[in-house]
Amino acid sequence: MWFRNLCVYQLADGFHLEPESLEEKLQAGAFHPVGGHDPESRGWVAPLVPGGETLVHASGQRLMICLQTETRVLPPAVVNETAETRASEREDAMGRPLGRRERARLKEEITMELLPRAFTRSKRCYAYFDLQGRWLVVDAASWREAETLVEDLRALLGSLPVRPLQTDSAPNQVMTEWLAHDRFPGDVEPGEEAIFEDPRSEGAEIRCKRQDLRSAEMRAHVKAGKRLRRLSLTWDGRLNLVLDADLSVKRLRATDVVQSDAGDREADSAAERFDADFALMGGELGRLLPRIQGWFA
Known part of the structure; x- marks a missing residue:
């Protein structure tokens, strides 16, 4: 499996990580399927598919990891259409137009009602540590996507002294x-x-x-x-x-x-x-x- 895109971070010289320690930390943030009323779930999964059992795949001084995100897909147009229908029904029953806050609450109610029936979409973001070369390499199309993985990783490790690849000249x-x-x-x-x-x-x-x-x-x-x-x-x-x-x-x-x-x-x-x-x-x-x-x- 080859990465398609690269966002590269440099590891601080004093940073060290053992595969066993990383595995234990990632287990605390292992992926769980998105709940019925949750818009998104994110967590760590085995990089090796199919058949992977560990959340860290080690190859010498390189440690592969994978962050999975599962999102419920609820098109805004569906929510808006349902909200308009419900709003008209309530306005007819109450004999007055709904206020802005009432419409906002109605949209929230409809969103919570429809979320459990929404389709889900999964995405995996791979990365690996190169402890010898002092790199963290993320297969991400944007730095924003890479930062999501880095921040989740930092939250579990407690400390992750990295910075995006930097050079002396522009x-x-x-x-x-x-x-x-x-x-x-x-x-x-x-x-x-x-x-x-x-x-x-x-x-x-x-x-x-x-x-x-x-x-x-x-x-x-x-x-x-x-x-x-x-x-x-x-x-x-x-x-x-x-x-x-x-x-x-x-x-x-x-x-x-x-x-x-x-x-x-x-x-x-x-x-x-x-x-x-x-x-x-x-x-x-x-x-x-x-x-x-x-x-x-």
Whole structure:
């Protein structure tokens, strides 16, 4: 199982965690299905599916965990339509219009009435500790989503000294310089996708897909004052990814080179396949993340 998106945190040097201790802490916050009148339930589940029994899946110095969220889906339109019907009935019976507070209470009553019959939707958010590299890597499409996992984890552990990946130089400036002078790091090959933004106009952006990023047309955007916010690239011929100026990674994918190096051995079980993928991904990201720091040192 490979992560698709990355939000990366740096662990404080003094932080240490044993798998057994982490397992015990997570058990206190294990997932329970959402209750009939609850809008959402969140808790920790076994990363290995199917057949996982522990909430921590260890591979050497890397510890995989998974946070599951189950949400009741109750469309506002359904609540509003029912509320309007009930409000009309009450107004007819009372001979007067309902006040704003009465309508608000009516909506609350209807919501509590309909919640037990609402469909549920589940979502899993995976993360792993790399205790040797000093990383917490979260498979999340946004920092906001990643922060939910981090805050839940901190609440159980009592202390979690981490901070989002930081660099000395501004990534958008450095990536723009790469493109402006066609001088990319030796292990970076630009892809065919980029997002430029205009720092002088909030919300102004240009999205490029299937474009030669080394072309004069792309450099013209830089000359016009645009800055790169997002850049697709291939690192070391091994990983394809889209790097954002906030240092999050989108659409991570291993190239055929990685798969070839992994060999053709078929895993005998889901657990073996999970272990193999985890070890392979952890090894590749263990090399990539220090390089990202190096690019923007």
